[in-house]
Structures are given as structure tokens and as C-alpha cells.
Amino acid sequence: MISETQALVLVFLLMFLPLMLFFASRVRAGHEVSLRRIPAFEALPDLIGRAAESGRALHIGLGSGGVGGEETASALAGLSVLGYLADQAAIFDCPPVVTVADLALLPVAQDVLRNGYLRQNRLHGYRPTAVRFLGPTPAVYAAGVMDILAHEGIVANTMIGTMGDEYLLIGETGAKHGLTQIVGTSNVGALPFVFATADETLIGEEMFAGGAYLSRLPEHIGSLLAQDWMRLLLVSAILAGVLWRTVF
Amino acid sequence: MKRKFSILSSIYVVIAGAVGVIVLLGFFVEIEGLHLQDIQTILLDWAVTVAAFAFLLGAVNVVRVNLMRIRQRKGGLYSMVTLAAMLFVLAFGLTDGPHSLVVQWTFEWVLVPLQATLFSLMAFFVVIAAWRVFRLRSLESALLLLVGVLILVSQVPLKFPWAEDLTGFKNWILAVPAMAGARGIILGVTLGIVTTGLRLLLGIDRPYSD
Numbered sequence: 001m002i003s004e005t006q007a008l009v010l011v012f013l014l015m016f017l018p019l020m021l022f023f024a025s026r027v028r029a030g031h032e033v034s035l036r037r038i039p040a041f042e043a044l045p046d047l048i049g050r051a052a053e054s055g056r057a058l059h060i061g062l063g064s065g066g067v068g069g070e071e072t073a074s075a076l077a078g079l080s081v082l083g084y085l086a087d088q089a090a091i092f093d094c095p096p097v098v099t100v101a102d103l104a105l106l107p108v109a110q111d112v113l114r115n116g117y118l119r120q121n122r123l124h125g126y127r128p129t130a131v132r133f134l135g136p137t138p139a140v141y142a143a144g145v146m147d148i149l150a151h152e153g154i155v156a157n158t159m160i161g162t163m164g165d166e167y168l169l170i171g172e173t174g175a176k177h178g179l180t181q182i183v184g185t186s187n188v189g190a191l192p193f194v195f196a197t198a199d200e201t202l203i204g205e206e207m208f209a210g211g212a213y214l215s216r217l218p219e220h221i222g223s224l225l226a227q228d229w230m231r232l233l234l235v236s237a238i239l240a241g242v243l244w245r246t247v248f
Numbered sequence: 249m250k251r252k253f254s255i256l257s258s259i260y261v262v263i264a265g266a267v268g269v270i271v272l273l274g275f276f277v278e279i280e281g282l283h284l285q286d287i288q289t290i291l292l293d294w295a296v297t298v299a300a301f302a303f304l305l306g307a308v309n310v311v312r313v314n315l316m317r318i319r320q321r322k323g324g325l326y327s328m329v330t331l332a333a334m335l336f337v338l339a340f341g342l343t344d345g346p347h348s349l350v351v352q353w354t355f356e357w358v359l360v361p362l363q364a365t366l367f368s369l370m371a372f373f374v375v376i377a378a379w380r381v382f383r384l385r386s387l388e389s390a391l392l393l394l395v396g397v398l399i400l401v402s403q404v405p406l407k408f409p410w411a412e413d414l415t416g417f418k419n420w421i422l423a424v425p426a427m428a429g430a431r432g433i434i435l436g437v438t439l440g441i442v443t444t445g446l447r448l449l450l451g452i453d454r455p456y457s458d
Contacts, residue, residue: 002276002277002278006275006276009276010276012442013442013446016442016443016446017446020443020446020447067455068295068299073440073441073444073445076444076448076453076455077440077444079455080453103299103302103303103305103306104299104302106302106305106306106309107302107305108455108456111455111456112455128309128312129309129312129313129316131309132309132313133306133309133310133313137363139362139363139366139367140363142366143366147323147326151322151323152322165367165370166367168370168373168374168377169366169369169370169373171377172373172376172377175380186437186440186441188430188433188434191433192381193377195381196377196378196380196381197377197380203433204433204434204436204437204440205433205436205437205439205440207440208437208440208441208443208444209440211447211453217452219447219450219452220447220452223443223446223447223452224443226443227439227440227442227443230439230442231435231436231439234435234439
């Protein structure tokens, strides 16, 4: 027998799926969609340009989370941005420094970076050591990134993934060295620190929209539209619930 | 960015999708005789076993990156210390097991104090970050400064005439506007996570292949 909560989640998922497929097919058919501006995604190509001009590396941090747990979706959001930056890094021949704190995420990040070089027919430029495993705990990861930002001639810092309080140590080091920082996290507790230190921020759900904004795949744009409709539905349900409880 | 079709990639997508759907269904459906929960447990155990192999890859990565740093003379001394520490702990771990006294001692008296020391710096970093954020630049930053100062003052254990009103104001700020904002963000994040999961199940996002 399935519980009430399980049934609700199942219904929610079953409603989400057709909406996603419907909007993806509309976008594929040529339906124009205007996405609101997200300055962080607009600033990403500029970072690669600056890295290419200065001959210095761009740091791409995937945060202290990994794949296989609750933080998987955040790690995937980071990988989606890494995929885009890998293409750009291969085109402009400016290898980034990618850091991870999860052992299972390490080969995945290496594969995503390698695929970027492969897509641009520049596999000779790919180095597996461009992706570094710094340590499995937030403090060790933060210490590793602080050292890289301070001593390896990094031109800008991009961090998208799961981050906790340790982000402040990283963000302040970046700010102290005058690095342009683009940071996105889904952790509400770390957002004040991100807001205090980063030039551009990806707050909450914005970090999951990377695929739609950067690769413009119809399926990604479709899923973004489905997400908006589901949000409207949820907000309407909340408002209806409040009215119901207030009146009856 | 259009994907190229490849048979291998399609096989990956089918396997990943099928495993994902079975594990997901295990949370919702109970079919007599099918034992979805058992299959789910087996698949999750396999995932843990496969992930354990990543430890080897991680160790190789640490060695390669630090050797590269030593060769390039970029913080070579620190890299030597890292490699030496890694080999030291590995040697005792392999000979005496993970409960080796030396390994336990290293964790308890080296790693834990070092991590605590790093996090103790947070107080200074918070002050510097607050200094930057609370600068008066716009109406929003002025409001942030005002509310920040009022909340700070309300936490101070001093008795002044309107201390109770201030505490009430602080409680209201934390329970209503701040909580409303946080819940809005959490709602958005949840929707983003569901979308990402569905894209993964459908093979739209393929971090495991291109």
C-alpha cells in the first residue's frame, strides 16, 4: 500500500513529465521562447575570453558535494556549466583548473572536460590533471581551493554546486585577490556568503537552468517552461490552501 | 549544440534510464511477486561498490597532480608534504587496517585540529564580508544595513527602554520576510532538482556519456 505522501509525489512527477515533453516539442517545432536575463550566465563567455587573453587559468569548482547523494542535482548543474566551459576552453586553448571534493565526481568531471575537447577536435590539449580531487571534507576542499586561487595565477573563479559555510573562506580569498567570481549554490545557508563575495550569483533554481541558457537545447528550455508551470500550480495550491484554512 | 548518434551512447542511456526508473519505482510501487524494493537495494549496493573504485582513481589523481606541481615548482614543498603524508597513512592503513593506532592518531591529532583551525578563521572572514556587504551603495544596501544593525543590536544582552520591541521586530524579520524568502528559494530548488532528475531519467542529460 502506498502512503498519501508517496501518492502525492508520484502524481506530481506524472504531471511534470508530459508538461516537459509538450514544451520541448513546442520549442523543437520552432516556438520562440524568451528567457529572462541571468547575468551570471551572460558573464561566463567573458571569463573564458579573459582567460585566453591573459594566458591565465579559470578555476571551475564543483563544490564540496558529489554524486550519489542528496547533492547529486547540484553536482549535475555544475557539470552542465563545466560542459559549456570545456568547449570554450578547448576552442580558445586555455585549460581550466577544475576542483572536486567527491571521488565519484572526479571521473565524471574528467569525462565532461574531455568530451568538450573531443567535440572541438582538440583532444591533444586535454590533460586529466586539469581536474583535481582536493579532499573529501568541506574544510580540506576549501583549503585546497584557497591555495589554488592565491598561488596559481587564476584569472577568475566559477563555483557551481553544493557549498556550505566553507564557501566564505574560498569566496573571501577570491575577493582579496581581485578575482571575478561567479557562484551558484542551492544551499540557502551559504547564500549570504555568496552574495557578499561574488560578482554574479546564481540563486537557488537559477543554477539548474544552465543547460537552457548555455546550450539552448530544446529539451532544456522545455523543462524550464514546465518548471515554471509547476511552480504556478504549486503557488496556486498554497494560496488556495491558505484561503481554505482562513475561511473554513 | 547537437548530439551525434552513437550505438554505445544509446546503450548507456537505456541502462541508466532503466536503472533509474527501477530505483524510482521502488519508492512508490509495491507489486506482489516482483520485489522491486529488493532489486532497488541490490542496484544501490552495486552503485556503492562501483563508487568504491573511485578511491583508486582519487589516489592516482592526487599523486599525479602533486607530482606535476613538484615538477612545475608551484608549491612543490606543500605537494611533497601531501604525498609523504598520503604514503605514511596509506602504509599504516594497509598493514594495520583502518583502526591502526597511527592512522587514528593522525586523524584525531592532525586532521581534526587543522580543520577546526581553518573554520575558526570564519569569524574574521564573516566580519570582512559584512564590512563589504554593509557598505551604503543603493537603497537596497541601505535597507540591508539598517535591518542588519537592528538585528545585531537586538541580540545584545543590554536592557534599554525599547529592547522588547526590538526583539519582537527581530523575531518578525526572521520568521516572516526572511523565512518567506528562504522558502521561495527552497521551492525553486526542489523544482530544479525534480527537473534535473527527470532529464537524467529521460537521457536528455548524460553526464556519463556524450
